[in-house]
Amino acid sequence: MSENAPIGTPQESVSAETHRDLQHKYDSTRRRLATLVEDNRKLRADLETASRNNRRMVDILNLTREEIADLKDSIADNAQPPFSFATVLGVHTAREHNPDLELPAVARPSADILYSGRKMRTHISPMLKAETVTAGSEVLLDEGLSIIGVLGTNPTGETGRVKELLDAERLLIVGRSDDEHVVKRAAELHDLRIRVGDAVLVDYRSGYATQMLDVSDVQDVMLEEIPDATFDDIGGLGEQIEQIRDSVELPFLYPQLYQEHHLEAPKGILLYGPPGTGKTLIAKAVAQSLTGRADGVDHSYFLNIKGPELLNKYVGETERHIRTIFSRAREMASDGYPVVIFFDEMESLFRTRGSGTSSDVETTIVPQLLAEIDGVESLQNVIVIGASNREDMIDPAILRPGRLDVKIRVDRPNAAGAKEILKIYLDTQVPIHPDEIVEHGRAQAAIDHMIDQAVEALYSRGEQNQFVEVTYQDGTTNVLYFADFVSGATISNIVDRTKRLAIKDYLEAHAHDVHSAKGVKSSHLLRAIHEEQAQQLDLPDTAAPQQWLRLAGHRGAQAVALRVLQKGQG
Structure with a gap:
């Protein structure tokens, strides 16, 4: 073909056709490439889904394996x-x-056990420490009956009361129906102090006391303490304090002199008199005074018996409590420490037998007390002190010499005694109003003046202090004054009322003037006396005059009528 062939020749047609083929192939290739890219994307997505499913399957397999295990x-x-x-x-x-x-197997670590009612000796697993297995504790046994676990003592079971300590290991226990058992102490009780009357948890099958119990019984009626009251806290009772010191302290201070003279210390003391005169306070001071007074004695015990709570409706329980009290006192006194057993409101427990004024319970309670005081077991270093405001109701056998042989009447304070009591409660540590100090020169002089005023107001025999008129069986009458009914408790209440009045007046004045002074005034004390006297006007029992006068500590002829003199309010 000539180089100079014109456009549109067959050669040009072939080139165009080739171009179209190439373009078609290119487009086809691009479409296939896009399809491959899309397929690749789908494959990647499927691969990721398969990977997730695979991981989920692995987790399920692991969980299944754990569940199977x-x-x-x-x-x-x-x-x-x-x-x-x-x-x-x-x-x-x-x-x-x-x-x-x-x-040889018998010499290996082993334990005697009670299993299903049978006593047997079994081995302790070598994987346990033999010292962790203790007597009285519960254990677990495997099928070979070897000990494989220690559980400790059983927290439930039957209770018992310690009647006697036989030795360091054994206790005499009183259980139900007063049956007695000899048991051993479990390991947990070896280092604990167990006393007669204590409650313990007992496994009667194994014969072990496993746990101390804080069960209210004797502890409810007996308070074991060292009182902080001293004879210096008691005013107006100098004669009675001297009597009780001669009866109680001398045997402890000079025991050799008592032995040389073949003289025994008194077993008991009765403090009697009107209520509120300091009988209980004296008894507490006795226990405190014995501490440190005798050679080698640096401690004492005071067993405060709450009389009415000692009574029990079950036959023999009250007597058992009394035995327990004296047994515990002997235990404490055996170490050389003085022990004071204090029966407050003694007439509530030990009434005259056959008097008909109560149930017949005293017919066994009184002999029990007498047996403890006069019994074969000595009451060395033990002093029994009774307090009562109705000593006429106490069984005479208790009050005879050799039992409660020292009887001290704690009477109402006179004017001098009241002054002593007021000085105990009102001293320079109590805030005194500045006006009183300015008037009398110093705080002590102001206090002395207030005390003199108070004693005059309490003990004056003027018409304004008349309280009651008593008519006796023979027709005679007698007027009793407020002074005839003043006690240490009354004076203490007056002083407390005085302090409250002083505080109230200070708060009222301080609300209006922040610079107001505080302190006790004479007017506060006199006002307190007036309020105390006004409150006592409601106390006389006009329906039973003789009994009320007897309780108040007044003796005399038979009273048949009582009239409150309202003039006492003025």
Whole structure:
């Protein structure tokens, strides 16, 4: 073909056709490439989905494997036989065996146990420490009856009361129906102080006391304490304090002189008199005074018996409480410490037998007390002190010489005694109003003046202090004044009322003037006396005049009528 062939020749047609073929192939290739890219994207997505499914499948397989392992363990545990419970009676450590008497297995660590009512000796698992197995504790046994677990003591069971300490290991226990058992102390009780009357948890099958119990019984009626009251806290009773010191302190201060003269210390003291005169305070001061007075005595005990709570509706319980009280007192006194047993409101317990004024319970309670005081067991270093405001109701056998042989009447304070009591409650430590100090020069002089005013107001025999008029069986009459009914408790109440009035006046004045002064004034004390006297006007029992006068500590002819003199309010 000529080089100079014109356009549109067959050669040009071939080139165009080739171009179209190439273009078609290119387009086809691009479409296939796009399809491949899309397929690749789908494959990647499918791969990621498969990977996620695979990871999820792995997690499910792992969880399934764990569940299978747990199920396998559960099946293995369920196939195990149940553990048995037993109580340890004694523990035996490893030792050399005696070939003539026993096999080597007997000398290995072992324990005597109570299992299903049978006593047997079993081995302690070598995986346990033998010292963790203690007598009285509960243990677990495997199918071979070897000890594989220690549970400690059983927290439930029957209770018992300690009647006697036989030795360091054994106790005499009183259980139900007053039956007695000899038991051993569990390991937990070896270092605890157990006393007669204490409540313990007892496993009667194994014969062990396993736990001390804080059960309210004797502790409810007996307060064991060291009182902080001293004779210096008591005013107006100098003569009575001297009597009780001669009766109580001298035997402890000079025991050799008493022995040389074949003289025994008094077993008991009766403090009697009107209520509120300091009988209980004297008894507490006795226990405190014995501390440190005798050689080697640096401690004393004060057993405060709450009389009415000692009574029990069950036959024999009150007597048991009395035995326990004296047994505990002897236990404390055996160490050389003085012990004071204080029966407050003594007439509530030990009334005259056959008087008909109460139930017949005193017919056994009174002999029980007499047996404890006069019994075979000595009451060395033990002093019995009774307090009563109705000594005429106490059984005469208790008050005879050799029992409560020292009788001290604690009477109402006179004017001088009231002044002593006021000086105890009103001293320079109590805030005194500045006006009183300015008027009298110093605080002590102001206090002395207030006390003199108070005593004059309390003990004056003027018409304004008349209280009651008593008519006797013979027709005679007698007027009693407020001074005839003043007690130490009354004076204490007056002083407390005085202080409250002083505080109230200060708060009212301080609300209007922040610079107001505080302190007790004479007017506060006189006002308190007036209010105390006004309150006492409601106390006389006009329906039973003789009984009310007897309780108030007034003796005399038979009273048949009582009239409150309202003039006492003015």
